[in-house]
Amino acid sequence: xxxxxxxxxxxxxxxxxxxMVIICLIVLIAFVTIGGVLTVVERRISGFMQxxxxxxxxxxxxxxxxxADGIKLILKEDLIPDGADxxxxxxxxxxxxxGVFGTMVVFPxxxxxxxxxxxxxxxxxxxxxxxxxxxxxxxxxxSNNKWSLLGGMRAAAQIVSYEIPVGMxxxxxxxxxxxxSMGGIMAVQGWAPWEWIVFxxxxxxxxxxxxxxxxxxxxxxxxxxLPEAESELVSGYCTEYxxxxxxxxFLSEWANLFVLGGLTTAVFLGGGNLPxxxxxxxxxxxxVYMAKVxxxxxxxIWLRWTLPRFRIDQLxxxxxxxxxxxxxxxxLGQAIYMLITQHIPAVQTTVAVLMFLVFVFILIRFFIRVxxxxxxxxxxxxxxxxxxxxx
Amino acid sequence: MMGAYFQNIxxxxxxxxxxxxITFATMFVRKETVQYPEVDIxxxxxIAEKYKGSLxxxxxxxxxxxxxxxxxxxxxxxxxxxxxxxxxAIENAKCDKTKPTDKDGKPVLNRFTQKEAIKTRxxxxxxxxxxxxxxxxxxxxxxxxxxxxxxxxxxxxxECQEDLVLRFVSDGExxxxxxxxxxIEAEAEAKKAAKAEKEKExxxxxxxxxxxxx
Numbered sequence: 001x002x003x004x005x006x007x008x009x010x011x012x013x014x015x016x017x018x019x020m021v022i023i024c025l026i027v028l029i030a031f032v033t034i035g036g037v038l039t040v041v042e043r044r045i046s047g048f049m050q051x052x053x054x055x056x057x058x059x060x061x062x063x064x065x066x067x068a069d070g071i072k073l074i075l076k077e078d079l080i081p082d083g084a085d086x087x088x089x090x091x092x093x094x095x096x097x098x099g100v101f102g103t104m105v106v107f108p109x110x111x112x113x114x115x116x117x118x119x120x121x122x123x124x125x126x127x128x129x130x131x132x133x134x135x136x137x138x139x140x141x142x143s144n145n146k147w148s149l150l151g152g153m154r155a156a157a158q159i160v161s162y163e164i165p166v167g168m169x170x171x172x173x174x175x176x177x178x179x180x181s182m183g184g185i186m187a188v189q190g191w192a193p194w195e196w197i198v199f200x201x202x203x204x205x206x207x208x209x210x211x212x213x214x215x216x217x218x219x220x221x222x223x224x225x226l227p228e229a230e231s232e233l234v235s236g237y238c239t240e241y242x243x244x245x246x247x248x249x250f251l252s253e254w255a256n257l258f259v260l261g262g263l264t265t266a267v268f269l270g271g272g273n274l275p276x277x278x279x280x281x282x283x284x285x286x287x288v289y290m291a292k293v294x295x296x297x298x299x300x301i302w303l304r305w306t307l308p309r310f311r312i313d314q315l316x317x318x319x320x321x322x323x324x325x326x327x328x329x330x331x332l333g334q335a336i337y338m339l340i341t342q343h344i345p346a347v348q349t350t351v352a353v354l355m356f357l358v359f360v361f362i363l364i365r366f367f368i369r370v371x372x373x374x375x376x377x378x379x380x381x382x383x384x385x386x387x388x389x390x391x
Numbered sequence: 392m393m394g395a396y397f398q399n400i401x402x403x404x405x406x407x408x409x410x411x412x413i414t415f416a417t418m419f420v421r422k423e424t425v426q427y428p429e430v431d432i433x434x435x436x437x438i439a440e441k442y443k444g445s446l447x448x449x450x451x452x453x454x455x456x457x458x459x460x461x462x463x464x465x466x467x468x469x470x471x472x473x474x475x476x477x478x479x480a481i482e483n484a485k486c487d488k489t490k491p492t493d494k495d496g497k498p499v500l501n502r503f504t505q506k507e508a509i510k511t512r513x514x515x516x517x518x519x520x521x522x523x524x525x526x527x528x529x530x531x532x533x534x535x536x537x538x539x540x541x542x543x544x545x546x547x548x549x550e551c552q553e554d555l556v557l558r559f560v561s562d563g564e565x566x567x568x569x570x571x572x573x574x575i576e577a578e579a580e581a582k583k584a585a586k587a588e589k590e591k592e593x594x595x596x597x598x599x600x601x602x603x604x605x
Contacts, residue, residue: 045418048417048418048422049414049415049417049418050417051417051420051421051422051423051424052422052423052424053422053424053426302411302414302415303407303411305414306407306410306411306413306414307407307410321396322399322400366408366411366412369408369409369412370412370415370416371416372412373412373413373415373416373417374416374419374420376416377416377417377420378420378421
């Protein structure tokens with residue numbers, strides 16, 4: 001873009017700055033829009049899963065609900081509670097926002113479409129998202145409210161604990177690709193599912209599961225949304241927040257959901273890779289990437305409306321007793337597996353295809369189960385026991 | 392010890408698998424939501440049949456919006472006097488003596504005396520202010536012919552308060568009743584005059600006869 005601006009007669013330096021600002025604005029607006037739209041998507045899906053309709057009044061099928069919500073939140077009064085630490089209270093939401101939006105620097109929108117392909121991209125990714133915990137803890141501390149404080153403390157304990165399994169889980173793809181750059185990790189994968197990192201060996205599947213569960217907890221998604229557990233802590237760290245600051249918290253939460261999906265897709269699910277004969281179509285690559293991200297986001301939302309919330313001790317149990325040892329086993333196992341099979345690519349391919357077939361088999365089993373459940377749900381609630389078939 | 396550990400992991404995955412299949416199935420099964428004010432829930436048969444809950448409606452003794460059966464009303468004004476908050480306004484005029492009948496054409500009995508109800512006055516105004524009404528049911532209990540009673544209707548949102556005043560006598564009916572009352576009045580006047588003349592004549596005759604006897 002700066003080349004175009006230079007050709008229009010601008011000096012190289014201002015041209016660079018202007019093009020950077022434009023790119024930043026595009027990505028920022030894209031993130032805000034995605035974060036907003038995801039709130040509606042989540043509410044619609046949750047409605048469907050509970051046999052409701054969800055918001056469907058504003059715009060066609062409720063598609064403009066997020067704009068209405070945003071306008072409503074911006075118009076509300078910005079309250080700061082008595083006795084609150086005003087400075088911390090005011091800046092806390094922006095820490096969350098920066099923590100999530102900082103990732104857009106290395107966010108891969110498809111193969112070759114990113115703002116900057118840092119050679120420490122993945123490292124940057126997991127370190128900048130750690131800023132969120134500062135924001136949450138600051139919000140909890142500064143609100144002068146016991147619920148908020150409890151929420152903030154829980155968030156700190158939870159995010160710090162789960163950062164370790166997430167980091168360990170990411171070590172396996174790093175081991176496989178030998179690079180920390182997002183572009184590099186995407187480049188070692190192919191377009192076909194058995195060329196994705198997730199299906200390379202049993203250990204990569206394991207690390208994928210650990211990474212996925214851990215990042216759910218890091219993004220404060222149910223079943224790990226203890227920091228804002230509605231039934232216990234009213235609204236956790238955002239209890240005292242109103243208006244625009246509350247909207248910022250929510251925006252960062254849903255943008256985080258998108259970031260989670262994006263990272264998972266890029267690292268484990270082959271990013272936006274296309275078959276060789278389509279490699280020139282960047283737009284198609286972005287589409288493929290977005291489709292994969294949407295599937296991951298759907299799974300996350302789906303999990304939220306399936307599972308009940310963990311208790312805080314169960315949460316710690318899961319992290320330290322199950323995920324962390326599992327991550328170690330996956331890391332060591334993958335290292336040994338790669339050492340043994342490094343000169344026999346045939347074995348690697350066979351194992352990868354086999355893992356993919358196992359996944360397909362599980363998927364088929366799953367849909368059979370779904371059909372059974374669908375039939376069961378069509379039986380009216382009030383029907384006598386004799387009418388209900390045994391499954 | 393180790394067995395329980397792996398059993399936990401297995402349970403974790405299988406229960407999540409089953410739970411997710413249930414929620415996924417629910418996504419595609421019928422929605423239970425009925426978008427109420429837009430959908431007529433009481434007369435829509437497809438909803439009534441498919442609905443899992445109860446669409447039986449209100450119980451029999453539910454006190455909803457008041458309704459008046461003009462044919463039964465004798466304009467006795469008992470309901471107006473019974474109403475503790477004066478939400479009923481009645482005006483009436485004389486009319487021909489009739490016996491009100493119900494839908495089957497049978498004469499209506501007075502509920503308290505068990506005699507046939509007789510209508511001597513016609514309504515020229517019967518307004519019920521639903522905004523004021525507190526749905527106590529006293530008017531229904533007091534009505535001798537059962538003309539006024541509560542319905543099961545509970546949807547009474549209107550655009551403005553004026554719309555909440557239910558008018559059971561239209562302007563046309565009022566005009567007819569008033570005209571008829573004037574006619575009856577005139578007839579009665581004429582009858583009275585005729586009767587008075589007759590009496591006068593009779594008196595005169597008597598006096599004449601008396602005079603003749605003397």
